[in-house]
Amino acid sequence: xxxxxxxxxxxxxxxxxxxxxxxxxxxxxxxxxxxxxxxxxxxxxxxxxxxxxxxxxxxxxxxxxxxxxxxxxxxxxxxxxxxxxxxxxxxxxxxxxxxxxxxxxxxxxxxxxxxxxxxxxxxxxxxxxxxxxxxxxxxxxxxxxxxxxxxxxxxxxxxxxxxxxxxxxxxxxxxxxxxxxxxxxxxxxxxxxxxxxxxxxxxxxxxxxxxxxxxxxxxxxxxxxxxxxxxxxxxxxxxxxxxxxxxxxxxxxxxxxxxxxxxxxxxxxxxxxxxxxxxxxxxxxxxxxxxxxxxxxxxxxxxxxxxxxx
Numbered sequence: 458x459x460x461x462x463x464x465x466x467x468x469x470x471x472x473x474x475x476x477x478x479x480x481x482x483x484x485x486x487x488x489x490x491x492x493x494x495x496x497x498x499x500x501x502x503x504x505x506x507x508x509x510x511x512x513x514x515x516x517x518x519x520x521x522x523x524x525x526x527x528x529x530x531x532x533x534x535x536x537x538x539x540x541x542x543x544x545x546x547x548x549x550x551x552x553x554x555x556x557x558x559x560x561x562x563x564x565x566x567x568x569x570x571x572x573x574x575x576x577x578x579x580x581x582x583x584x585x586x587x588x589x590x591x592x593x594x595x596x597x598x599x600x601x602x603x604x605x606x607x608x609x610x611x612x613x614x615x616x617x618x619x620x621x622x623x624x625x626x627x628x629x630x631x632x633x634x635x636x637x638x639x640x641x642x643x644x645x646x647x648x649x650x651x652x653x654x655x656x657x658x659x660x661x662x663x664x665x666x667x668x669x670x671x672x673x674x675x676x677x678x679x680x681x682x683x684x685x686x687x688x689x690x691x692x693x694x695x696x697x698x699x700x701x702x703x704x705x706x707x708x709x710x711x712x713x714x715x716x717x718x719x720x721x722x723x724x725x726x727x728x729x730x731x732x733x734x735x736x737x738x739x740x741x742x743x744x745x746x747x748x749x750x751x752x753x754x755x756x757x758x759x760x761x762x763x764x765x766x767x
Contacts, residue, residue: 507553582595614639
């Protein structure tokens with residue numbers, strides 16, 4: 458397998474208030490884990506900054522302008538967009554670079570430069586709805602990746618699998634009535650943002666597999682086996698996009714799901730098998746949550762290692 462990892466120092470410049478969970482140290486912890494010799498063959502590239510027009514693949518221009526309006530100009534200033542979402546002077550550039558990373562990733566897997574790609578970016582994106590920034594997220598990276606695959610590469614079917622412990626309400630909102638995109642999510646319920654019930658099915662393309670608080674590996678794997686994997690297999694996507702949050706790890710402070718790094722390895726392997734069947738191995742994975750530094754580093758490193766090994 459050829460795996461590319463996209464990163465960029467600008468992601469560290471997206472500043473949040475002291476004590477905020479979604480902090481630059483998350484990427485520093487991952488970078489330390491990637492110093493292990495097993496990652497010597499990993500192709501690490503600098504994510505490019507996307508043009509603002511790519512935002513419009515998933516959001517109306519009014520949303521883009523609303524976010525831009527909240528970006529402060531003065532150094533060391535942090536503006537609050539909503540309850541837990543903040544912007545600093547470099548935040549728009551960081552968000553656009555995250556989009557640039559997913560766009561480049563899609564181009565890589567469709568051109569054959571890579572079998573799969575991991576985008577190590579922040580701010581995350583899966584809570585960003587069509588017209589609302591929320592949950593630490595400005596723009597929906599995985600939604601933009603799916604739309605770019607359809608528009609630029611003729612992908613007829615894209616599957617998005619979200620295993621972040623918080624439901625990807627933004628991704629569900631964007632694709633709720635679009636049968637060309639399958640959205641499957643495992644997440645804790647009840648928990649922020651309050652969406653993700655099994656009854657939320659969209660145009661038959663929304664598959665939610667909620668987990669009860671204190672669920673562990675067996676519950677997660679059973680939800681994956683019974684609800685997520687069969688639907689992805691039947692859908693036969695041209696591309697699989699992963700909203701790769703690692704906050705379902707047992708160490709994470711924001712939820713009560715008790716996964717270990719090996720669970721993310723297992724889930725990654727299962728999705729790689731499905732990508733081999735219908736998508737010519739094409740997988741794009743994008744960092745979402747994960748707020749305990751050790752849990753995030755171990756889990757994300759395990760995920761990336763599995764992407765490399767296939």
